[in-house]
Amino acid sequence: MSEYRGGCHCGNIHLTFETGIEPSEMEIRACQCAFCVRHGSRAAADPLGLLIVTVEDEACLHRYRFGLRTADYLICRDCGVYVAAVTTDGGDPRAIVIVNALDDRLRFSREPVPMDYDAESRDGRMARRQARWMPVEIRSAVSG
Template sequence: MSIPPAQTSERSTHRGNCHCGAVRFTFSISPPLPKYPTNTCNCSICSKNGYLLVYPFTKDFTLETGKEVLRKYMFGLKRSEHKFCGTCGCSCFIEIVEEGAPDIIAVNVRLLEDFDYDILKINKVDGKTFGPEYKV
């Protein structure tokens, strides 16, 4: 599957928030959830954070509140900023800062108001094999 997947004539709009509610965001995506493949990955950061990711275009994503409480975590080649709530610790989304990367943002669908794991079209990614071995 390519990221992002090919768009269709359908789209869906979603609201998400961290556990304490300080961080709130909205986005729209095509194909709509639950048809959109939601990535679950076995790489170190996805495993630790429990990420379930979809990839709206940045123009279709709006951070409504929480800019001031968001903190970022970067590691390895520092190609992306993992944004999490500085109050409750929820992993919210990932901003890709690598030059030439597609204009998308990775959003953790676990934070959606209407989150329902059972309806998602899960796409397993073997990210563990992509990079250098994870060690701490």
């Protein structure tokens, strides 16, 4: 497994993405919902990997929900950077990492695949995420 680090611009949110997939081989997804399009989102996940999100100040972590309300979109309240999406519905917590929030983002060089999930049912969305997203741990920098 290799580690890729990143986070938000102001340093409140830190990311550690562990994966066995080479960055140049990883599928990059470009969701076509209005939120992701407006953020220029390029998302990745390794179902056998792990995303660790460490937060310095929990009050500055915004968890935004919209649409079917099946995931928290993690955004720093201070600098506005969208770093990951996390779902806890349908089983174990799972996540995608936003490649643009990684320090080595240029290594994730595959052309993003446009994805449209508008026709998915709630159950279908949860099943897809459990299969394609990765395990996630959210930690407080203060309490570990």
